[in-house]
Amino acid sequence: MHRDEILTRVNTVKDDDWRRPGPTPEQRRLDVYAGLATVALALVSLTLARSTGTFLLGPPPSVPEQVFWSVAVTLPMIWRRRFPAATTLVVSVAFVAAQARSAPETQLSQWALFAAIYSLGAWGPDRRLARRLRIGVIVTMFVWLGVAYALSLDDIPPDAFADAVGPVPPVLAAIVGGVLVNGLFFGFAYFFGETAWLAARRQHEVQERAEELRRSQAEVREHAVVGERVRIARELHDVVAHHVSVMGVQASAARRVLDKDPTKARTALGAIEETARTAVDELRRMLGVLRARDDEADRADQPGPAAIDRVTAVVDRAREAGLRATLGVYGDRVPLPESVSQSAYRVVQEAVTNTIKHAAGATALDVRVRYLAHEVEVDVTDDGRATRPANADGLGLVGMRERVATHGGSLEVGPRAGGGWRVRARFPLPVAAGRPA
Template sequence: MTTPTPDDDWRRPGPTPEQRRLDLYAGLALTVLALFSLTLTRSTGAFLLGPPPSVPEQFFWTVAVPLPLIWRRRYPASVLVVVAAVFIAAQARSAPEAQLSSWALFAALYSLGAWGPDRRLSRRLRVGVIATMFAWLGVYYAVTVGSIPPDAFARAVGPVPPVIAAMVSGVLVNGLYFGFAYFFGETSWLAARRQHELAEQAEELRRSQADARGRAVIGERVRIARELHDVVAHHVSVMGVQASAARRVFDKDPGKARTALTAIEETARTAVDELRRMLGVLRAGEGTPERAEPPAGIDRIAAVVDRARDAGLRATLGVYGEPVPLPESVSQAAYRIVQEAVTNVLKHASGAAVLDVRVRYLAREVEVDVTDDGRSTRPANADGLGLVGMRERVATHGGALEAGPRAGGGWRVRARFPLAVALAEAA
């Protein structure tokens, strides 16, 4: 998963063209509302900051405070500095419009917190502006406290002195005002950062899923290739040996030739049946309601030995120990390993006459062992598809494979499958 990005390292992407258009419309609308508020204030004559300046100057200050908000997301730091400076200047000049100007200052503080690209600068600048505003509030109180009329608080009945109560109230209101502006800006920026992290995690998950699908496809191709190799190589090898025998005795002993041709026919039919079974499994995977026959398992090793015997080998099969039920995958893997080992004897073992196949059910594992007495033409480190396929089958079930020449001559293939794992899979 993606590690959360530190605050100072992530940069929020700039506003989109649509957001810039919205800022333009919002800034202009707030400016129009500020002019309307100025008209109402002049109509009521409620000049709370003192005698107002000239009418053109009043309109100037009313427009100058909210208008920079049209660039609030593009240049949030500059907009806050300009709005704060103009706001203080307007109050120093006793500009009568204060309600919409206060909202403009709030929006500028919020925008810098939500969109400031440099978080350290954004925090320092907002804290500096807030401190400046409180300093200006202190100056305002110091300047105006001496001009308060004696009867301004004639109806005061509370326990706190009126002047102190008014100052504390102003500080509390301004504290909440600036605190909410700072808090909402930080919250918006954090929400954008988390959305960015979620988008990155979703993209990473999508890539992981794509990689997993790719690996699954490759694994399935390898499995199909392994199955095709095992089926085709074995049966074709047997048919090749039988065809060679039939050719040699065709004129001398028609009966033996007929027997060999019958074996070729049966082997070909078996190969076609197995290929049809594999295709049925593939079609079933695509949703076709075809019912595939169960794959060959350890109980059909005898058929492999019989085909080797028909090919001219003195083939024997021995089963040792008490047979236990195995999961289909382990049973099929054992069968395929014996089939591939017998195929290799037919293809590569020159002069082989004896083939010995043994299945052992041991205390902790099941073992298949195939040996022959031929002079092998295979290198000891052969990396052909057959040996690779056998290694893959054994490794899939946590087993071990031995394949190589024997000390007394011939070749041995021995595969062991952990019985505890196999029984657990069966359960």
């Protein structure tokens, strides 16, 4: 997968299909500390309420019961992220029961209820259950609010709204104000919880895409390494195999005529020396390209823009190896792209090397380069017989096939009908290089 494909891929995962991972051990410890701190603050708030006599819900129960309800509403905060649904249920039930019993502590209890609803929205693993439970709790709270208003109407003193001067009836104004405040309270608890969950999901998606991108980059690097190894292997095979094969033939000829004809032996040894020097030069040039940066390698990609013209040297070495080698160039020459020129040259070099190494009884070699209307073709034939079947997995044939396939060309390798062996490759020419037929 390419980097652009990863970055532009549309995420189709539904909300209900993703589960937020549970809290980390560090987050659990923080919840314990925060929960205990909330309990302590609730007890402080209870003490202050009793000290000021602020009993808004009516006559309070006994002191132990007041402490019990303060702890019952706030202590579940210890488990708000581990068990958000259970925490919300316990806090909601304890909150309603504490209000029904006229427990004076309301400040911390309200914030504990807010935190419970928020935590269920932010951490609830089952989104459907989390939504239904939160909506159920909020509806229950409004029902309880209505019941509390209904029960308190008879207890309102006649002079409670003696100073009211607004256009709205006092009781209606009090009810509407309470509904608005509670609506904002529960609405923000629901909204912030949902937002926290969505933020966690987006972060998870970003991390997944980053991981996919890292894997993709690792695959690209691995493919690049493999491609470079293949390139090195192909170049080494093309350079070394050809020249070593020629040197082997020349050395064998020198050994046979060393005593009978020293002049021919010296000629063969001179050819070996020249071939070795050429091989070293090509190896040095190839290693220099491999060490260069990519842009330098592209400019110095050996054997060069005129590589096809060096086919003459390959044919000359075939003659030195004892073959009657001929070279024919047909059609009007056109400048070839560097990569096409190099690939055509390497195909000819490999075909000639195979003739020298494997064609038993070969005496003639014919190399032809044809400049066609929209293609350049190289054709190498000999009159020998193969000493072994063509190996489709051999480095030479694989290298030729890869070079031709890189340019979208075609390759034919096999015996000829009249005897001998043929290697023919065709490379399409760019529009700028091609000519009308």
